[in-house]
Amino acid sequence: MKLAILGAGDVGRSVADLADEYGHEVVALADSTSATVDPGGIAVDDVLERKVGGEPLGAGDPEDVFDTTYDVLVEATPTTLGDAEPGFTHVKRALEADRHVVLANKGPVAERYEDLRALEAESAGSIRFEATVGGAIPVLSTVEDCTPQAVTAVRGVLNGTANFILTRMAAEGLDYEHVLAEAQDLGVAEADPTFDVDGTDAALKFVILANVLADGGFALEDATVKGIQDIPGSALDLAAEDGRTIRLIGEATRDGVRVGPRLVPENGALAVTGTRNIVQIETRNAGSLHSSGRGAGGPETATAVLSDVGRLPPL
Amino acid sequence: MGDAPVDEDEPDAETDGGLRAYTVRLELVDEPGELLRALAPIADNGGNLLSIHHERGNITPRGHIPVEVDLECPPDRFDDVVGGLRDAGVNIIQAGAEHYGEEVNVVLVGHLVETDLSDTLSRIEDEADAAVLDLSLAAPDGTDGVASARARLAIDSGRSEEALTAIRSIGTDKELTVVEPLLGGDA
Secondary structure: EEEEEOOOOOHHHHHHOHHHHHOEEEEEEEOOOOEEOOOOOOHHHHHOOOOOOOOOOOOOOOOHHHHHHHHOOEOOOOOOOOOOOOHHHHHHHHHOOOOOOEEEHHHHHHOOOOHHHHHHHHOOEEEOHHOOOOOOOHHHHHHHHHHHHHHHHHEEEEOOOHHHHHHHHHHHHOOOOHHHHHHHOOOOOOOHHHHHHHHHHHHHHHHHHHHHHHHHOOOHHHEEEOOOOOOOHHHHHHHOOOOOEEEEEEEOOOOEEEEEEEEEEOOOOOOOOOOOOEEOOOOOOHHHHHHHOOOOOOOHHHHHHHHHHHHOOOO | OOOOOHHOOOOOOOOOOEEEEEEEEEOHHHOHHHHHHHHHHHHHHHEEEEEEEEEEOOOOOOOOOEEEEEEEEEEHHHHHHHHHHHHHOOEEEEOOOOOOOOOEEEEEEOOOOOOOOOHHHHHHHHHOOOEEEEEEEEEOOOOOOOEEEEEEEEEEEOOOOHHHHHHHHHHHHHHOOEEEOOOOOOO
């Protein structure tokens, strides 16, 4: 397939870098200010080198991407809330041109799911968004394989930063502020970690899951969300007295979305450590399925994008 | 490392040494020493007393005093406890029918002492219809700082979700963070 990639952050760059290995060709790569477009395939290595060196990606304008011939638009621009722009408009333009769209951007899928599905229904193209939930872990494709109707709930840990902080607090008996500073030094937490520690990032992923389970109906404002900022080290100590620990757990069902710090058995499946993610998919007829792995990172998330590309029907 | 023991994840598995909470309703003659005499068979048969609700001033139709005793013991010892009470001539109004069938832990975080911890616990008992089996408190920053408390609660079978909803709203009222257990699935 011919890929046009919007967004040149970790994920967009990794998709460009790995596309060839998965048998696809990159015909356009754009960030918010510039683009490189070549219907015969762009020279990915050169373009990425320019980006890393702080130069523009190319001489083109980001608008040029939509004028080229591509099969799949990869939407990997940063997640925005509310109207989820400009991501939503990018998806709209591609679908209106009867192209496929693969999203790594959570915004449109969490905030405007019904709008996306309505556009898809009018288009010859389809949308897929495995990369928006749990990075490399095949969460949505597993739900799809079980058929969403037979999945009763999805629970789990889908934010590595919060999980890293809670793991370190429990293991070292340290307080939140201390571990957060350490996580920032290690590059695990961003300079502004608000979205991760207040539960918003996890909530967006569980909102997407609820949308898939219920075929729409949810946005971030429908989720009950609590973060981990108020959890002192002493709470983890007390939990450990009873063989339990605290994790930032999300739950998505057809009835709603809830994210918050919860007690889980210390040696249970959901008590993953470090930046690892896990989901538990509860099914009506087959018990619970667990999938664990790396929930973030450029190459990890790019594999989810490229798997989606591989699942698309020919146009 | 091999696979984790499978039964650890079973929702019905007893992970606390196999103790269960029971409630026994007794009626006692209003005489000195009667309460002590009634409690001895419980301890003698391996029961652990959790709470005693001695309703003085509330007389049963036969002119006796009702007493409600919460205890925990291994399920196979409960018949011995009841037998011991009968042998001691204590009149049992209700036993065997388990009142509390489930145990859950919650961790409360916040200004627990300033917001009157004992009031919080009584509200949990009343509004969530739960028995507080034990409590650990950690207040590393002193009584006016942020503290954490873990409460082990006994709740009627099948009512955990309702009880936790009630506890959540008590937490909201008192500006406490309630860290609930994850129910459902095989978490």
